[in-house]
Amino acid sequence: MTDQSFYSGSQTGHLSEWGSAIAQICEEKGIDQEIIIEVIESALSAAYKKETGRKGRIVRADFNDQSGAGSFFEIYQVVDKKDREFAEKEESFELPKPDKKRKIKIWKEENLEDKDEPTEVAESEEEEKKPFFRPEREILVEEAKKLLPKIKKGEYLAIPVSAPKDFGRIAAQTAKQVILQKIKETEKNIIYSEYSERVGEVLPGTVQRVEGFQAHIDLGKTIALLPRKEQVVGERYEQGQRLKVYILRVDSESRNTMVIVSRTHPGLVEGLFKLEVPEIFAGVVNIHKVVREPGQRAKVAVWSEDPSVDSVGSCIGQRGTRVQAVTDELRGERIDLINYSEDPMIFLERALSPAKVRKIEVTDEENRRVRVLVDKDQQSIAIGRSGQNVRLASRITGWEIDIEVWNGSETVENTEVKTEEVPKPVAEKPEEVLTEMPSEEISEEPKAEEKE
Secondary structure: OOOEEOOOOOOOOOOOHHHHHHHHHHHHHOOOHHHHHHHHHHHHHHHHHHHHOOOOOEEEEEEEOOOOEEEEEEEEEEEOHHHOEOOOOOOOOOOOOOOOOOOOEEEOOOOHHHHOOOOOOOOOOOOOOOOEOOOOOEEEHHHHHHHOOOOOOOOEEEEEEOOOOOOOHHHHHHHHHHHHHHHHHHHHHHHHHHHHOOOOOEEEEEEEEEEOOEEEEEOOOOEEEEOHHHOOOOOOOOOOOEEEEEEEEEEOOOOOOEEEEEOOOHHHHHHHHHHHOHHHHHOOOEEEEEEEEOOOEEEEEEEOOOOOOOHHHHHHOHHHHHHHHHHHHOOOOEEEEEEOOOOHHHHHHHHOOOOOEEEEEEEEOOOOEEEEEEOHHHHHHHHOHHHHHHHHHHHHHOOEEEEEEEOOOOOEOOOOOEHHHOOOOOOOOHHHOOOOOOOOOOOOOOOOOOOO
């Protein structure tokens, strides 16, 4: 055989050293064997051109992973003379001498031009001219038929060439660089393809290391980044710690594909309930909306089309085991489960729990604003410390809420605490999720204004 043998592997059908190495790379990198072989063939082609000085040619290699043998072909596109322009002084290019022990064939690979140098086209103001004939990678149909009679215009002629007896140091270094670069690009594409489809999912991970204010989370196939703004204020991360994260996005614009994860996004709470509550996973119970102030409190509205199913009870679980598992993963963040209702007034009343509401009045329907009347002893509960309860209720219902005291009639005793006086509800976009740590849940009773 005239094929260049890069390793004298076993010829008895056993896996050669090349095959073992390729199998190991496939297992470690999660790359298909066919892709690894394509990478090796690309590297061999680059080394061949470097060693022989055949720049500008289209060279392809066939690699046998069992024997470690490689064979080379120079590829030429078959063109018609009338479709090309010819330079006045043509450089002398000779076709390679075919390896007589192997057959000339038609190369079936598609888009060869896209993988090599682009076709140069002469431009003219009057009309677009034909591309110039490139003898280093094109052959006229008449000449091609002399080598392979059945070849047609537009097809690619593959001429087998003898491999160098030994590749020099520069050619070997070129092959090594090509292999490393191609494997890195393949890994990047695999990670982007896999994790871009999993954006919005909750996955388990392990803290690999912490650098400054950023934590690096090992997801198994890649290392994700947990930036500071996606961390819950007060949470501390240590190497080897296991936790669940929300896949926020996949950044492919950087040098390496980076998966960005979050611990503050409302989707983390929703994903945890899907993992803990089989009824949610099966679609029997549905989550209408989740709002949260990370690390402090969250409200989750759930509902079910089946009237016999207790949606809130399903999420709580026997003796509260299901909701407690979610709370533990969120490091003690309190969770209020609410039965969703299509009636906005009923939903508003439930959203303000655990406060008991006396009456709800719509004050501005166009701007979705209501006045909620509660007993004096329920006012601080309805508002919550720093307005947390009423703020979350406003976000989950989509109504601006004014809390006022009911004094046994239609009149109002005081009106000083309103939702516009506390921070406005934050948007639920990942980059805008609130990360300040609010105070505790229940506020002290606000002082009433002196009567005039």
